[in-house]
Amino acid sequence: MKLKIAIAGYGNLGRGVECAVTAAPDMELCALFTRRDPISVKPSTNVPVYSMDKAPEMKNDIDVLILCGGSANDLPTQTPEFAKHFNVIDSFDTHAKIPEHFANVDKSCRESGKVGIISVGWDPGMFSLNRLYGQAILPEGNDYTFWGKGVSQGHSDAIRRIDGVLDARQYTIPVDAALESVRRGDNPTLTTREKHTRECFVVAEDGADLARIEKEIVTMPNYFADYDTTVHFISKEELLRDHAGIPHGGRVFRTGTTNGGKNSHVIEYSLKLDSNPEFTASVLVAFARAAARLNAEGVSGAKTVFDIAPAYLHAESGEYLRKNLL
């Protein structure tokens, strides 16, 4: 029998989960929950759409609910709330609040007997896993994480808030010289500026003061001031034509030594993604499989990617995996 999956929230991530569940051989999508008027939501598949507040009524018909809201306003309340009724997966990525979020979800899960896997995706998610495996294998060494080339939604939004800006797209780009130094095993100490550059494509209002906008961008604290930032003013048509995608990616390195420093080793994990939300959604769906299986074995509580034995993620049996993938 196929696993019954539901989605809460139908933005880019929700659409990605819809695609990923469709591609999974052992799953079916059985409900889409939205805070909008259900009539106004047009899914790509024929999944039925319900109002979010109807979800608890369907708790016996759903194996895993995948939460596709935002980390700032949705997930801190939604994940603990829905964990009272469902096995849940989220992509919570507000790093400083992960311990608090974990505790809240764990409390709900302990009471409901459900599994909640939080902070699933690629960072946090697959990158976190690679940091853990790397440190466990090479305790004497250094971690490096690089992001990009890819679109940063947060930085694009920050530019859009500047007076006179109609739209913007910001790319985070790793610095090649820094990547090469890490890859050679130099173990460099890198400043923020040495690791990444930022490139901005901005659509300005007619007659806006472009010099002022550019200055506001490159000097913006936290977002741009610590980076070498390039600003290009382009037309709305160019933005739509050349920058419509949401690509992203990055690399996690662990460089370390063995035999008292005599031998060096470099572990590198890299992602090159055409669509950030569709890849994130694909990771969420693999962990949804794990949540259903663990809960069927009687496990409950909050989990992260660190707590899930990899075999739970794959549709095939342990016997198949040992024979074909080991």
Next chain:
Amino acid sequence: MKLKIAIAGYGNLGRGVECAVTAAPDMELCALFTRRDPISVKPSTNVPVYSMDKAPEMKNDIDVLILCGGSANDLPTQTPEFAKHFNVIDSFDTHAKIPEHFANVDKSCRESGKVGIISVGWDPGMFSLNRLYGQAILPEGNDYTFWGKGVSQGHSDAIRRIDGVLDARQYTIPVDAALESVRRGDNPTLTTREKHTRECFVVAEDGADLARIEKEIVTMPNYFADYDTTVHFISKEELLRDHAGIPHGGRVFRTGTTNGGKNSHVIEYSLKLDSNPEFTASVLVAFARAAARLNAEGVSGAKTVFDIAPAYLHAESGEYLRKNLL
């Protein structure tokens, strides 16, 4: 209290485990078992050396026994035998016999209540994990594994068996054009010859027929006939000077699509290792930590890297990992 680790077999891998246990903050090396005369074995640390047949007498003083013998002749009997008394880890890599070996180790572990983790290292091991994670995330896609540049012990040995050869070192080298094609997302179908080349450094006896030796190498079935192979004849001094190390490495790719083929993604995991046995040993030691922890929780039976939740591999607590690595 530190985990008490023991080693069975003191070749290159055993020496690597000795280094890795020394580097682990939460472990101590408490015994080295050998089939040789213990007096003749000179470890790098002050670990006591015992005869292999004394091991069962020490079963209450050892948390995990790491088996460092060979897959052809040692592990098929040693791992099931020692699993009757100890939590064990091995690096069994005879791929076709993994299901049988798993069953044998599982039987012993079920009877003894111990944990046995087999086929640990980087391939099988970390590469297997990356094949599994990749397939689970991108079910619509292709796997690629490349090895090298690195020394293949098996191919070096095959050359040494040729009449007139005194010593040899064989490097397996991935073909750049194939790597680039996979990395671009071309999803190529690659022949054996298109994926890797082989480069051999051979020390021949004085007056040996070099043309005959070269021909025997490049036409050798299974080992070289299906590859483009280059042979260099060098002196014994050059071999010792330039080819004394045991470097290796490689790459695992998962390339796949989402949204019905609309978007492509490339996952790449790569290792560049100065010392193949020391890195393999470092992976064994991380999984030894997991074996001890799982067994302390009451778990028993044969396991592979697929069955171990990553958090068990790291010396720090779940709370620390969520705060610092997620």
